[in-house]
Amino acid sequence: MTDFAKTRAMFDIPEGMIYLNGNSLGPMPKTAPAAMNSFLTEEWQPELIKGWNTKNWFMQTNTLGDRVGRLIGAAPGTTVVGDTLSIKVFQAVAAGLSMVPDRRVILSDNGNFPTDLYMVEGLMKLKNKEYELRIPNPEDVMAGITDEVAVVMLTEVDYRTGRKHDMKAVIEKAHAVGAVVVWDLAHSIGAVPVDVTEADTDFAVGCTYKYLNAGPGAPAFIHVASRLLNDVDPALSGWYGHEAPFAFDTDYRPMPGKIDRMRVGTPSIASFSLLSAALDIWEDVDMNDLRARSIELSELFISEIETRCPGVTFAGPRNPEERGSHVSFRFEHGYPCMQALIAAGVIGDFRAPDIMRFGITPLFINHSDILGAVDVLERILKNETWKEERFQTRSKVT
Numbered sequence: 352m353t354d355f356a357k358t359r360a361m362f363d364i365p366e367g368m369i370y371l372n373g374n375s376l377g378p379m380p381k382t383a384p385a386a387m388n389s390f391l392t393e394e395w396q397p398e399l400i401k402g403w404n405t406k407n408w409f410m411q412t413n414t415l416g417d418r419v420g421r422l423i424g425a426a427p428g429t430t431v432v433g434d435t436l437s438i439k440v441f442q443a444v445a446a447g448l449s450m451v452p453d454r455r456v457i458l459s460d461n462g463n464f465p466t467d468l469y470m471v472e473g474l475m476k477l478k479n480k481e482y483e484l485r486i487p488n489p490e491d492v493m494a495g496i497t498d499e500v501a502v503v504m505l506t507e508v509d510y511r512t513g514r515k516h517d518m519k520a521v522i523e524k525a526h527a528v529g530a531v532v533v534w535d536l537a538h539s540i541g542a543v544p545v546d547v548t549e550a551d552t553d554f555a556v557g558c559t560y561k562y563l564n565a566g567p568g569a570p571a572f573i574h575v576a577s578r579l580l581n582d583v584d585p586a587l588s589g590w591y592g593h594e595a596p597f598a599f600d601t602d603y604r605p606m607p608g609k610i611d612r613m614r615v616g617t618p619s620i621a622s623f624s625l626l627s628a629a630l631d632i633w634e635d636v637d638m639n640d641l642r643a644r645s646i647e648l649s650e651l652f653i654s655e656i657e658t659r660c661p662g663v664t665f666a667g668p669r670n671p672e673e674r675g676s677h678v679s680f681r682f683e684h685g686y687p688c689m690q691a692l693i694a695a696g697v698i699g700d701f702r703a704p705d706i707m708r709f710g711i712t713p714l715f716i717n718h719s720d721i722l723g724a725v726d727v728l729e730r731i732l733k734n735e736t737w738k739e740e741r742f743q744t745r746s747k748v749t
């Protein structure tokens with residue numbers, strides 16, 4: 352059994368805070384300052400340029416990629432880290448489209464995170480043929496997978512409602528009609544068990560600053576099925592993906608047969624030290640234990656809110672098997688109410704138009720946090736604290 356009291360003790364969460372936003376930005380591992388300091392004083396400062404070899408900086412995209420990949424069931428050598436998730440979405444969809452050159456439809460859904468849709472819009476503009484992005488309601492995606500579709504691009508767990516797509520069913524149907532599937536696992540990795548190998552995924556992308564706790568702006572990742580590695584077309588043909596980067600040839604030749612071809616350019620090596628420290632915590636975590644605890648804590652949270660907080664309505668699927676690891680509630684005054692919660696030390700977030708969202712992250716959240724958070728919400732509603740003037744103004748980042 353995973354020891355969740357032990358994992359909780361590995362995070363440095365401000366005294367008195369109940370942090371229900373680890374689905375958006377994970378908290379700092381206690382080992383992070385030492386890891387960053389060691390990078391500065393033992394790697395960058397003494398080694399300087401030699402560090403690319405002596406400290407293996409050049410291949411950390413792959414060594415860390417393998418560690419991230421393990422958490423989604425990816426085989427070694429099929430995942431790299433670097434860049435941002437938006438860029439990895441672009442790369443994966445571009446690669447998918449070039450695998451099905453005779454089709455013109457990209458299928459996603461209208462619950463997808465906007466940047467994923469925006470990146471596809473930009474990609475379509477670059478193509479000199481007419482492409483179409485279809486975004487049906489999430490529940491209509493399965494019916495939309497037809498032989499017109501080149502790429503199905505979905506985020507497994509909806510960033511607002513927590514609703515989860517059936518990964519296996521989508522892949523089976525897509526492959527049956529000859530389409531390629533790109534999964535965005537931003538709200539899946541570290542939240543729910545994923546096995547990209549068993550599900551026969553083509554492409555998977557995600558970030559490491561949410562449930563993996565690697566810090567704001569931490570590197571993204573991309574996984575490509577081994578069966579595709581030799582043929583996948585890297586639209587972002589940077590020198591890091593070249594067959595021989597240090598030959599400095601004037602023409603691009605992708606690294607044959609390796610995930611290296613999905614690397615683009617020089618990554619932030621400093622951020623890798625934080626990612627490495629964050630990944631250490633996952634070494635002893637069993638994803639099935641994590642899932643069981645996430646469901647237990649989520650169910651408790653939902654039932655406590657439903658009995659104690661009138662006017663606040665649950666906004667996700669009832670069946671926990673159809674959800675990820677965050678839960679959302681609609682409330683007409685969701686924005687000021689969330690600001691009042693934050694002022695009282697209960698940190699969730701607000702997603703327009705009226706959603707209050709809470710991440711249930713078992714690595715550092717326990718039963719008393721859940722009950723404590725509901726106590727605060729109940730009090731805010733009873734006293735109508737959310738009506739206070741100071742909770743009405745919108746910040747740039749919600």
Ligand SMILES: *Cc1c(COP(=O)(O)O)cnc(C)c1O
Nearest residue numbers: 435436437464466506510535537
């Ligand atoms: C968080 C998130 C992103 C963020 O993309 P960045 O490039 O890291 O800013 C993209 N897609 C989904 C589905 C997300 O949840």
